[in-house]
Amino acid sequence: MGYKAKFRIWRGEGGEGRLEDFTVEVNEGEVVLDVIHRLQATQTPDLAVRWNCKAGKCGSCSMEINGRPRLGCMTRMSTFEESETITVTPLRTFPVIKDLVTDVSFNYQKAREVPSFTPPADVKPGEYRMQQVDVERSQEFRKCIECFMCQNVCHVIRDHEENKPNFSGPRYFIRIAELDMHPYDVAERKEPAQEEHGLGYCNITKCCTEVCPEHIKITDNAIIPMKERVVDRKYDPLVWLGSKIFKRQR
Amino acid sequence: MERHEYDVVVIGAGGAGLRAAIEARQQGKRTAIVCKSLFGKAHTVMAEGGAAAAMGNVNSSDNWMVHFRDTMRGGKFLNNWRMAELHAKEAPDRVWELEAWGALFDRTKDGKISQRNFGGHEYPRLAHVGDRTGLELIRTLQQRVVALQQEDEKLHGDPEAYIKVFAECTITRLLKDGDAISGAFGYWRETGDFILFDAPAVVLATGGIGKSYVVTSNSWEYTGDGHALALLAGAKLINMEFIQFHPTGMVWPPSVRGILVTESVRGDGGVLRNSEGRRFMFDYIPDVFKDKYATTEEEADRWYDDQANNRRPPELLPRDEVARAINAEVKAGRGSPQGGVFLDVSTRLPAAEITRRLPSMHHQFKELADVDITKEPMQVGPTCHYIMGGVEVDADTGAASVPGLFAAGEVSGGMHGSNRLGGNSLSDLLVFGRRAGAGAAGYVDGLAKRPSVTGVEEAKAEALAPLERTGGENPYEVHHELQRTMNDLVGIIRKSEEISEALQVVEKLKERAKNAASSGSRIYNPGWHLALDLRNMLLVSECVAKAALLREESRGGHTRDDFPGMSAGWRRKLLVCSAKPDGTSVTVEERAQPSMRGDLIGLFERSELEKYLTEEELAEYDAAVKES
Numbered sequence: 001m002g003y004k005a006k007f008r009i010w011r012g013e014g015g016e017g018r019l020e021d022f023t024v025e026v027n028e029g030e031v032v033l034d035v036i037h038r039l040q041a042t043q044t045p046d047l048a049v050r051w052n053c054k055a056g057k058c059g060s061c062s063m064e065i066n067g068r069p070r071l072g073c074m075t076r077m078s079t080f081e082e083s084e085t086i087t088v089t090p091l092r093t094f095p096v097i098k099d100l101v102t103d104v105s106f107n108y109q110k111a112r113e114v115p116s117f118t119p120p121a122d123v124k125p126g127e128y129r130m131q132q133v134d135v136e137r138s139q140e141f142r143k144c145i146e147c148f149m150c151q152n153v154c155h156v157i158r159d160h161e162e163n164k165p166n167f168s169g170p171r172y173f174i175r176i177a178e179l180d181m182h183p184y185d186v187a188e189r190k191e192p193a194q195e196e197h198g199l200g201y202c203n204i205t206k207c208c209t210e211v212c213p214e215h216i217k218i219t220d221n222a223i224i225p226m227k228e229r230v231v232d233r234k235y236d237p238l239v240w241l242g243s244k245i246f247k248r249q250r
Numbered sequence: 251m252e253r254h255e256y257d258v259v260v261i262g263a264g265g266a267g268l269r270a271a272i273e274a275r276q277q278g279k280r281t282a283i284v285c286k287s288l289f290g291k292a293h294t295v296m297a298e299g300g301a302a303a304a305m306g307n308v309n310s311s312d313n314w315m316v317h318f319r320d321t322m323r324g325g326k327f328l329n330n331w332r333m334a335e336l337h338a339k340e341a342p343d344r345v346w347e348l349e350a351w352g353a354l355f356d357r358t359k360d361g362k363i364s365q366r367n368f369g370g371h372e373y374p375r376l377a378h379v380g381d382r383t384g385l386e387l388i389r390t391l392q393q394r395v396v397a398l399q400q401e402d403e404k405l406h407g408d409p410e411a412y413i414k415v416f417a418e419c420t421i422t423r424l425l426k427d428g429d430a431i432s433g434a435f436g437y438w439r440e441t442g443d444f445i446l447f448d449a450p451a452v453v454l455a456t457g458g459i460g461k462s463y464v465v466t467s468n469s470w471e472y473t474g475d476g477h478a479l480a481l482l483a484g485a486k487l488i489n490m491e492f493i494q495f496h497p498t499g500m501v502w503p504p505s506v507r508g509i510l511v512t513e514s515v516r517g518d519g520g521v522l523r524n525s526e527g528r529r530f531m532f533d534y535i536p537d538v539f540k541d542k543y544a545t546t547e548e549e550a551d552r553w554y555d556d557q558a559n560n561r562r563p564p565e566l567l568p569r570d571e572v573a574r575a576i577n578a579e580v581k582a583g584r585g586s587p588q589g590g591v592f593l594d595v596s597t598r599l600p601a602a603e604i605t606r607r608l609p610s611m612h613h614q615f616k617e618l619a620d621v622d623i624t625k626e627p628m629q630v631g632p633t634c635h636y637i638m639g640g641v642e643v644d645a646d647t648g649a650a651s652v653p654g655l656f657a658a659g660e661v662s663g664g665m666h667g668s669n670r671l672g673g674n675s676l677s678d679l680l681v682f683g684r685r686a687g688a689g690a691a692g693y694v695d696g697l698a699k700r701p702s703v704t705g706v707e708e709a710k711a712e713a714l715a716p717l718e719r720t721g722g723e724n725p726y727e728v729h730h731e732l733q734r735t736m737n738d739l740v741g742i743i744r745k746s747e748e749i750s751e752a753l754q755v756v757e758k759l760k761e762r763a764k765n766a767a768s769s770g771s772r773i774y775n776p777g778w779h780l781a782l783d784l785r786n787m788l789l790v791s792e793c794v795a796k797a798a799l800l801r802e803e804s805r806g807g808h809t810r811d812d813f814p815g816m817s818a819g820w821r822r823k824l825l826v827c828s829a830k831p832d833g834t835s836v837t838v839e840e841r842a843q844p845s846m847r848g849d850l851i852g853l854f855e856r857s858e859l860e861k862y863l864t865e866e867e868l869a870e871y872d873a874a875v876k877e878s
Contacts, residue, residue, distance in 0.1 A: 013773050029503020031618070041726035045777030046770025050288070052469040055509045055614060057385065058291045074617050097440050098774040108289060112409060116397035117352030125346035129361035135354045139379065142354060142386060146290055182352070 002027045005035065005077065006085040011047070013098040019087070026077050032088065033061050033072035036100075048099035056213060059147030063100050064089045069149040069211045091152040107148050110168045113196070114175050118187035130183045141178035141222060143214045144171065150208035150218060156201045167198035170208035170218045177222035180229065194230045199223070251706075252445045256282045258690045259434050259449040261421050261476060264292035265384075265679030266659025266686070267455030268391035269344075270648075273687025274453075275398055275413040279694060282447060283395070284416045284436065286471050290392045293457050293469050294679065297384025298512035298610065299368055300376025301680065302673035303341035307362040308374040309557065314338040315853050316372050321674060322854075323538075324370040324568045325638070325667020326806045327821055327862040328489070331846045332645035333665040337674070337681050344680035345377045351397070353390040355379055367517040370568040370671040373557070381512045381610045387676055419445060421475070422782055423709040424452055424483040424655070427701030431483065431654030435709040439779065442772020444710060448703050451690040453648070454480060454641060454657040455683065459493075459790045461783075463634035463741070464733040467499055467510040473783040474790035476661035480641045481789060481836075485650040487827040488663040488841075489639035490790070491797035492807035494670055495742045497572035499633025501590035506618050508633040511593065511611060513672040515628075516565045518607050519554060520595035522576070523627070524584035530591075531564035534575035538861045539567060570669040570806050573632040577742055580631065590631035596624055632742055636675065638666045638807055639797070642826065647693075648686030654693060654701070658686035668806025716781035722767030725781040732759050732787060740795050745811040749799045756795060760788050785833060793827040796838045800825055818864040848874045 007022045024039055033051055040047050051061040054073045061072040066087050080086055094102035150170035157163050168176075176197060180189040193199045206219045216222075258274040260267045263285035274281040285292065304317040317338035322329050345363065349355065355377050356364040365374040379386040399409035406412070421436035425446075434447045456476030460468025477487055498511040516522070524530045532550075535543045543564045544550035550563035565572065576591050586592050595604055601624035605612050608623070615621040615628060640663035641650050648656040659679045666674060716725070732755075739752035763785065768778035803817040804810050824841045845851075851859070851871055859871060 013771070027504065029619075030505045034505045040776055041724075041730070045724070045726065045768060046775040048774035048776060052287055052291050052293070052471065053296050054469065055296065055506070056617065057382070057610065058287075058295045058469070060287065060291050076618070101440075101774050103440075104288065112396055112399060116393060116400060119350060123350075125343070125350040128346075128349050130354075130357055131361055132357040132364075135357060139354050142379070142389060143382065144389075145295070145385065179352075182354070 003082050005080075005082065007035065007039070008085055008087045009039075009047070009099070010089040011099050012096065015096075017096065030077045031073055032065055032070070032075040032077065032086070035077065036072060036088070048097070048101045050101055057145060059145030059213075062091055062147045062149050062152065064091060069152050071147060071213050074213060091148070093152045093154075093158045094148075104148050106164060107146070107151055107169075107171060110172050111175070113168065114172055114179075115187055115192075117179060117182065117185055119184045120186050123184060128184060134183045137181045137221070138178040140216055141174040143216055144174060145214060146171065147213060149211045149213070153207045153211045155205070155207065156198070163198070163201065167201050170202075170223065172197060173199060173202070173226060174216060174218055174222040177226050180226065190226070190229045190232070193226050199226055199230060252443065254282065254445070254447050256280050256447060256449040257694045258282070258451045258453060258687070259284060259447045260453040260455060260687075261434065261479070262292065262455035262457060262659070262661070263287075263289060263415065263417075264294035264455060264457055264659065265387050265391060265676060266683035267292070267453070268388070268395060269680050269683025270453045270455055270656075270658055270687035270690070271413060272391065272394055272398065273684045274691050277688060277691035279691045281413045282416060282449070283413070284419050284421055284434070284447070286420050286439070287418065289415045289417045290388060292388060293471060294384045294388045294676075296467070296469070296510065297387070297676055298381040298510065299514045299517065300366055300378030300383045300673050301341070301345055301387065301676035302368065302371060302375045302671065303345045303377055303677055304338060304375060305342045305345065305363060305365065305377070307358050308365040312373040312375060317341070317375065318850070319853055320371050321671060322667070324671035324674070325669055326816065327667065328805065328843070329667030330645055330664030331850055333682070335850060336645060336685070337665060337678060340681045341677040344677065344684065348387065348390050348680070351390050351394045353386055355386070366514060367566065368672045369513055369516065369566045369572065371673065376517075376673040378514070380606070381514050381608050383676060387679075416445070420779065420782070421479065422713050423705065424479050425703045425705050425709070426483060426652075427704060429484075429653060430701050431652060432701035433703040435706060437713055440774055442775065442778070444713070446703065446706060450697055450701055451654045451656065451694050453686050453690050454655070454661050455659050455686070456661045458637045458660040459787070459794070460634050462732055462736045462787045462791045462794070464737040465499065465508040466634040467496055467508055468634065474786045475783070476657065477640060477793070478786035478789045478833075480650060480652075480655065480657065480661075481793070481827065481829040482831055482833060483652050483655060484828075484831070485652045485655055486642045487639060487793055488642045488824050489668070490637070490663075490793040490827055491801050491825060492638035492668045493634060493794065494569055494636040494638060494807045495573040495632040496635035497569055497576050497632055498593055498630035499635075500619065501586075501629050501631045502588040502619060509614070509618075510633065510635065511628060511630050512608070513569070515593060515595050515608060515611060518595070519598040520565070520593055521563070521598065522565055522572070523592045523594060524579045525586060526584055530579050530584070531567065531572065531575055534571060534578070535564050535567065536571060539571070543567065568669055568671060573742060574809060576630070576632055586629040588629050590629040592627040593630045594627035596626055601625075634737075636660060636670055638668060638670055639663045639794075644689075646685065647689030648682055649689050649693070656686040656690045656693075658682040668808060713782060716766050716768040716778055717772065719765065719767035722765040723762045725763070725766040725768065725777060725784055728759055728762050728766060728784055729780060729787070732756070732791060735759075736791055736794070740791075740798055743809050743811050744798055746799065749795050752795045753792070753799070756788060756792050763788055789829065789833055789836070792836045793838070796836060797825040797827060800838055818862060821862055822864065822867070845870065848878070852878070
C-alpha cells in the first residue's frame, strides 16, 4: 500500500529560509502530519511543527498545504495524487519562528482586548436558566478550536501588517458575537465591535468561513448579524450592500 | 538567564492547572502558569463526554452520596475515600461556577444544565456540550484567566501583574531548598533559552503518561512530566499499576489508531456487537455488578426511557470491564475485519439526532476513516487513555509529601482507585484544581521566609547534554521501542514473565536514553525536546511495570492473567513508588489503605461490601453499625 511521496517543506529560522525537498514513505490512511512525523523520526529530527491532539480538536497543527490553510492532522494523503509534490509552508500572516511554527501571539493579544462575559450582578451560580434554542447560536461560535486559520486567511491582515493594530479578525468577531448573543451577557458589544475591533474592515468575502475546520458560519452567523446590529446606530455602506446581495433582513 | 519570582507556579495549563491558577490568583497570589503547548491546547480539549456532577437536573434522585458510591464501585473500592467524598460533594458547585464564567452547557427543557448517562453512573449525571465538553471547559477557564488579567490591568495597569501564562515552556527540574520546594527550572521551546522560576509553591497539573504506549488517545504532551518531576523531587507516587484502557478507540486507519471514540456513543444508545452480530456485553457482566445490569436486550433497551423499572445496559459497565470484554472477543476470533469490534449507533438513533448529539464523532469518522456513523457501525478497540496512579497527595489541600509541592488532576493519585468512571475526570480537575490552588496559597501564607533556589547548574547541564553529544542514540527510536514494549508487555492483560521482560528492556532503554543525541540548534528543536522527555517516560514506565509486577491480583486497570481474581487482602494495600534524585533506584513499597470513615462506609449495604472487604473489615463494619 505504501509509496514514496515528494514533499517540499519550508525550513528556516531567524527570518531566513527556503523550501527543501524530501522523499518520504506514505502508508494507507495517513495524514500530512503523519508524514511530517516520519520525516522527524527518520530524516530531519529538528523539523519544527506544532501539534497536539492529532484528531482535529485542538487547532495546533495549522499550516499551508499547497497554499491552502489546513490542519495537518485532518488532511489525508489520499486526497493527493501519488505523483504530486506536496508543498507545506507556515501560516503566512504570522511571523515564522522556525520551519512550520509561527508566532501567533497577535491572537492572544486580541483575545485580551475583548471584554469578558459580563453577567448581571444578581444572578448566582446555579441560578442560570436558558433554553437550548437560545444558547445554540453562541454554542456554534464556542466550537472554535483556535486554529487561527481564519485569522491567517483574512486579507485585511494577510498582506497588510499595518491593519493589525486596528483589526481583531474573524476569530474575535465570533467571540464578540458569541457574547452579544449570550442570553445573560449585559455588556455593550456593538459599538466597540465597530470602533475598537475593526468590524467595518471586513468586506464579507467569506474566506474565513471557507477555511474553518469546524464549519462555523463565521460570516453569515456572526459578522453579518453583528454588522446589522451595529448599523442600528451607524450607517455602514458595506452592510447595506451585503443585505442587498445576501437578501438578509431582520 | 531569565528569572522570575512568583508565589505559586502551576505546571500545566489543562483543566486542573488553570483552575488551580485561578484559585491562587483569586486568593491574591502572584501566579505563573507554565505549559508546553500554546495556551488553550492542553489535552483537556479532547475530553468529550462531560463533567460528572450530581446536580439532579435530569433525575432528582441523584445526590452526592449516590455519586460517591458509584465512584467507589468504579474504582473497586481502592479509591482514596476522602477524595471521592470531596469530589462528589463539590462537583456541582464547580460546574455552576463555570456557567457564571461564560460556559454554555446543553440545556434541559426547564432551562437547567442537561445531564447525560455514562458508564458506571447510576443516574444521568454528565454536564456536557454535545461531545466537545473538554473544549468548553478549557475555553471557559482560559477566558476566566483573561478576565482576571483584564481586572488586573484596570487595577494595576499591567494585565500580567498577578497571573501570567508562560506558553511553550517546559519545566525539566523542580528546585529545592533543603526539603522544601523553592522553584522550577526549564526552557522556552521557541528559543531554547533557559528560564528559572523562584517560587515557594509549585502545583503539578501535567496530566498523564500515555505517550509511553503506542496505542493511546493521549497527545504528545503526555510524557509523565509531573509524575517524574515529583519523584525526582522526593515525592511519592501511588497506584501506578492502574492504567485505564478506554474500551473504544479508533482502530482504522493505522495512523489514527487509538484516537478516542467517546463513551457518549454508548450513553446515548450505541451498542457493541461482535462479528457474529451478538451484543456480547451481556456475556461479561461480573458478579459484583450482577444485580445492576440488564440481562436481556429488551430490558436494556427499555432502560433508556424508564430507568426506574429497568436495569442498565451492560455496554454501560465501567470502562475496565468493557475494555477487557472487547479484548476477549477479538482474541476469540470474533473481532471486526480491522481488529476491533463494532460500535453501532446508526440503527439506534435517527441520523439527525446522531449529528446533533455526537457532532465531533460524526466529523472525526467521516474525515479520518471515510465512515458515516449515521449509516454504518464504527470499528473500535481499547486504547491507553488515563493513569489512575500519580502523586500521593493530601485530599483536602492537594499537598504532596514534599513541602511546597502540590498536585491536581491526572498527575495526582488516589481519587479514582483502580479505575476511573467516565465523566469523573473533568469534575476531578475542577474540584481538586481549586483545592490545590487554595492549598498552595495557604502554604505560602504560612511561610516565615522565602526559600532560595539551588541546583540550577546541574539542571542546565542535564538539559544541554543531548545537544552536546554527537553520534548518539536517535531519541525517536528509543521512544518507539519504549512504546512498543509497554504496549505489548505491560498493556491491558499482564503476566509476570512479560512484565519482567519489560523491566529488562526499560533498563536497556535507560542506558540508551542517557546517550541520546540531538542535532540542530536550540530553537524549536523537537528532537532535543523528545530526548529530554525520555527521562520522564522511562521513569514512569519503570514505576508502572514494577508496581504491576508486585500486585498479584486483578482489579480495575490492572489485569493479571496469572492472578485473575480480585483479592480483598490486596484491596487494603497501596503500592508506593519513590526514586533517588538522579532518577535511579525506583523502589516500590506496600502501604496500608486507611479504613473508610464510618458514615461513608455506612452508605453501602453489607451485601455489597462482602464482595470487596476482608472478614476483619466486615467485623469492624458490623460493630460500627451496631453502635449507631
